[in-house]
Amino acid sequence: MAIKDEAAFAELRPYLKMTVAPNGVTIGDLNFVVAQTQWSTALQAITVANTVPGDVNLDLFQSAQGDVGQGFSTALTRGQTSWLDSQGRLPANQVFIATSCGFQFFVREATTDPGDPASTTQAILEHNIPSEDALYTIGRNLSWDATIGDGITRNYGNLLWFGGYGANYGVTAPANDPEFTVGAIAGDSASRGRHLRIPLVFPPNINVRIKVRGGNSFAVPNTASAQDTLPVGSKLAIRQFLHGYLCTMPV
Amino acid sequence: MAHDNASIFEELAPYARMTVVPGVTIGQMNYVNQSDLYSVGAFSSTAAGVVSANTEVQLFNAALFESAINQGFTAGSMTLNQTNSRFSKGQAPANQAFIATHAGFWLGKRVTGALDNTANLDLTVAGQEQLLTAGATPIAINAGTFDGVNDLFAVSQNFSWDLTIGRGITRTIGTLSEYIVPGSYAIEANDPVDALQIDGATALTSVVPVQHGSPCSTLKKLEVPIVFPPLVNVSISAKCGSPFQLLPQSQANVAVATGVTVGMVLRGYLMTMPVG
Numbered sequence: 147m148a149i150k151d152e153a154a155f156a157e158l159r160p161y162l163k164m165t166v167a168p169n170g171v172t173i174g175d176l177n178f179v180v181a182q183t184q185w186s187t188a189l190q191a192i193t194v195a196n197t198v199p200g201d202v203n204l205d206l207f208q209s210a211q212g213d214v215g216q217g218f219s220t221a222l223t224r225g226q227t228s229w230l231d232s233q234g235r236l237p238a239n240q241v242f243i244a245t246s247c248g249f250q251f252f253v254r255e256a257t258t259d260p261g262d263p264a265s266t267t268q269a270i271l272e273h274n275i276p277s278e279d280a281l282y283t284i285g286r287n288l289s290w291d292a293t294i295g296d297g298i299t300r301n302y303g304n305l306l307w308f309g310g311y312g313a314n315y316g317v318t319a320p321a322n323d324p325e326f327t328v329g330a331i332a333g334d335s336a337s338r339g340r341h342l343r344i345p346l347v348f349p350p351n352i353n354v355r356i357k358v359r360g361g362n363s364f365a366v367p368n369t370a371s372a373q374d375t376l377p378v379g380s381k382l383a384i385r386q387f388l389h390g391y392l393c394t395m396p397v
Numbered sequence: 398m399a400h401d402n403a404s405i406f407e408e409l410a411p412y413a414r415m416t417v418v419p420g421v422t423i424g425q426m427n428y429v430n431q432s433d434l435y436s437v438g439a440f441s442s443t444a445a446g447v448v449s450a451n452t453e454v455q456l457f458n459a460a461l462f463e464s465a466i467n468q469g470f471t472a473g474s475m476t477l478n479q480t481n482s483r484f485s486k487g488q489a490p491a492n493q494a495f496i497a498t499h500a501g502f503w504l505g506k507r508v509t510g511a512l513d514n515t516a517n518l519d520l521t522v523a524g525q526e527q528l529l530t531a532g533a534t535p536i537a538i539n540a541g542t543f544d545g546v547n548d549l550f551a552v553s554q555n556f557s558w559d560l561t562i563g564r565g566i567t568r569t570i571g572t573l574s575e576y577i578v579p580g581s582y583a584i585e586a587n588d589p590v591d592a593l594q595i596d597g598a599t600a601l602t603s604v605v606p607v608q609h610g611s612p613c614s615t616l617k618k619l620e621v622p623i624v625f626p627p628l629v630n631v632s633i634s635a636k637c638g639s640p641f642q643l644l645p646q647s648q649a650n651v652a653v654a655t656g657v658t659v660g661m662v663l664r665g666y667l668m669t670m671p672v673g
Contacts (some may be wrong), residue, residue: 153411154621181620183571211638223450223638225555228569250574252550256642263639269447271642272554273547311575331550335577335611385554387575391620 149393150174157245158345158391166241166349167395173347176241176393183311183389184242187226188358189217189254189261189381195374196367198382202288202360206386207234207348217381219261226263234354239395242348244388247302248339250310250332251275251284255380272383274331279367280375281330282306284382287364292346293355305358308340309333311387339389346388350395358384408498409622409666417494417626418670426494426668434495436480437660438468438635439507441514444654446643448555453636456558456661460485465520473520487631492670495625497663499616501578502635503609504529504552507656517656526658528608548643550574552657553609555641560623561632573635576617577610578662616664623663627670635659 149155150162155178162174188204209215209222210232218226236242252274254260260270275281285306293299302308310332348354366375376382406428413424438454459467459475460483466472468479489495509516509524516522529548553574561567625631643655 152414154415156411157620178621180568180570182568183575185572224557224569224636225638225641228557228571250554252554264450265640269445269640269642271547272551274550311572335609336614338575338617387572389571389575 147178148174148396149176149178149391152178155391158243161243161345164345164347166243166347171395173241173243173345173393175396176243177396179240179392179394181391182228183387184228184244185385185387186229186356187216187222187383187385189383191217191261192376192378192380192382195378196376197363197365198284198287198360198376200361200363202358204358204384206290206356206358206384207354207388208232208356217261218263220264223263234348234356235352236348236350238350240350241393241395242388242390243393244342244346244348244390246339246341246389247308247346248310248333248337248387248389249285249290249305249308250385250387251281251305252383252385253376253380254383255377260379260381276330276375277367278330281332283364283366285332288358288360288384290356290358290386292357294347294349295352295354299355301359305384306332309337310385311337311339339387345390356386358386406666409496412496412622415622415624417624418629421670423496423622423624423668425671426496427671429493429667429669431666432481433662433664434482434497435660435662436468436482436633437478437658438470439518439656439658440469441518442643442655442657446655447640448552448637448643448657450638450640451636453634454556454659456633456635456659457482457484457487457631457663469518470520471515471518476520478526479520484625484631487625487633488629489625489627491627494627494668494670495663495665496668497619497623497625497665499618499664500576500623501610501614501616501662501664502553502558502573502576503578503660503662504549504573505658505660507658512654514654514656517654529657549609551641551643552659555637555639556635556659557637558633558635558661562624562626563629563631567632573609573659576661577614578608578616578660579610579612579614616662622665633661635661 164173186206188206207229210229212221254270254272256270286304288305291299291301368375415423436457438456440452440454442448455468462474465475505526507517507524509522557572559567559569
């Protein structure tokens with residue numbers, strides 16, 4: 147069923163005439179397959195405690211399930227990405243139209259290699275950033291950009307402004323101890339990402355490059371406790387969620 | 398009452414032409430009830446808290462009063478505590494369909510006082526469902542300690558859910574973290590000295606229960622409804638990829654496997670097929 151013929155896709159209605167392929171195929175011409183979320187995770191190594199190095203440059207949606215990349219030392223699984231096609235490039239007959247976007251950042255650490263998702267002897271502990279200050283600092287200092295094919299690279303803004311798909315919710319003691327915290331997430335627990343005013347389209351056979359970038363090195367507030375926010379040897383994980391519609395080209 | 402004639406079904410109007418079975422669309426079906434359909438499955442971590450690679454939990458597979466083993470429990474039958482679905486293997490009867498417009502997942506654990514999950518996940522043994530909660534003295538990881546919030550975070554971020562209708566393609570819809578539920582919460586540990594702190598140094602007596610969503614959360618609307626057509630198996634499962642670690646939970650700081658429960662609720666409309 148073509149997108150333009152179905153009332154169910156009201157969200158896409160303003161973009162029906164948007165071209166997705168050089169042969170003039172528009173969003174309205176595409177056939178709906180599934181409404182879903184795609185996610186991809188990249189890791190930034192931490193070599194100095196509580197410090198994110200300068201010139202952060204992380205790829206998202208470049209490594210597919212089964213590939214090694216994006217800071218991981220072994221093959222990615224569905225725990226790290228839902229993406230099945232390398233280099234942000236969909237097959238010749240598929241299009242993904244992302245209508246909302248969210249980011250979540252957290253810490254991966256283990257006594258062996260936090261970049262190895264397949265480790266079974268020492269599984270990876272994933273935990274959210276343990277203080278709101280730290281979450282704010284990381285989200286404010288990193289931004290993301292996208293490049294479709296050989297087009298212009300566009301910076302979309304700070305990660306903090308794209309509240310991720312939140313999950314956990316806990317209410318804890320009124321904090322008269324500044325160290326007391328149970329962790330923070332980007333966005334409210336009910337966050338459903340941020341609506342993209344213009345959808346981000348992954349056209350068929352075209353590389354889409356999404357990157358998370360940073361400028362100067364910056365320190366992440368610590369809680370002055372025995373546990374560092376970003377311990378040496380840990381990895382800062384950045385996960386992007388793109389919620390949208392997977393479609394196929396018209397026949 | 399065919400619901401395309403009734404304005405109260407405005408929510409379904411955009412999908413009125415969606416085919417349920419050959420020749421019958423959503424708009425032609427007769428309304429029966431607006432209800433929540435829920436189903437609970439379970440999985441175990443190891444004593445070290447590791448959730449194994451490719452752990453999978455089936456949902457809406459076992460109907461009410463059927464064996465709970467298919468959904469990760471070790472023994473017993475599904476009761477109203479676990480599901481209200483009467484669709485065996487996710488298959489609606491010949492004259493019914495369920496159209497889900499919203500979805501959510503909740504997470505918890507089941508405990509019976511036993512130290513192993515053979516008993517914890519045995520529905521014939523009286524048990525208690527609890528929020529994911531760190532023990533009073535969590536086991537240190539890299540000289541630090543973390544809490545139940547992070548267990549919830551890890552499970553909801555690492556597990557994603559699949560949907561298969563009939564013999565169609567299996568589609569991965571999203572991570573559990575996106576599909577929150579209105580949850581309960583608790584305020585405990587008013588004395589920070591006794592509270593669970595991230596350095597763990599003075600974590601003595603308190604726990605921090607958490608739930609998957611705030612008390613006021615609403616279920617997430619599905620862009621396209623999930624339809625349980627008549628006489629077609631609908632398979633829903635939650636699955637993780639690589640292994641990851643939870644905090645073994647024991648008040649006595651003993652390594653104990655955790656029996657994690659995963660519940661899914663689908664909010665929607667029960668319909669019957671048009672007559673004639």
